[in-house]
Amino acid sequence: MNREQVVTIAALATTFTVVCESCAHDDASGYGGGSYGQSFAGRLDLDLDGGVFLCRRGHTVVVERERPAAEELGSAAAA
Ligand SMILES: [Zn+2]
Known part of the structure; x- marks a missing residue:
């Protein structure tokens, strides 16, 4: 089962990049030979x-x- 990844x-x-x-996990398990890029x-x-x-x-x-942090926008005026 594929868990959804969010980056x-x-x-x-x-x-x-x-x-x-999931690839890192596969490689750690030895599946796929580990030669693929993760x-x-x-x-x-x-x-x-x-x-x-x-x-x-x-x-x-x-x-x-x-x-963009909303607080940054808000504090720009104060600073
Ligand atoms: Zn993958």
């Missing part, structure tokens, strides 16, 4: 808040964009 990327990132935990790269345009990606082995990875 967060920086608010201003358009490309990212994340490690698939990480994969993707791209998320700035106007998108998130997306669903597949790693190289087809595990589902949900990527969410970090939101």
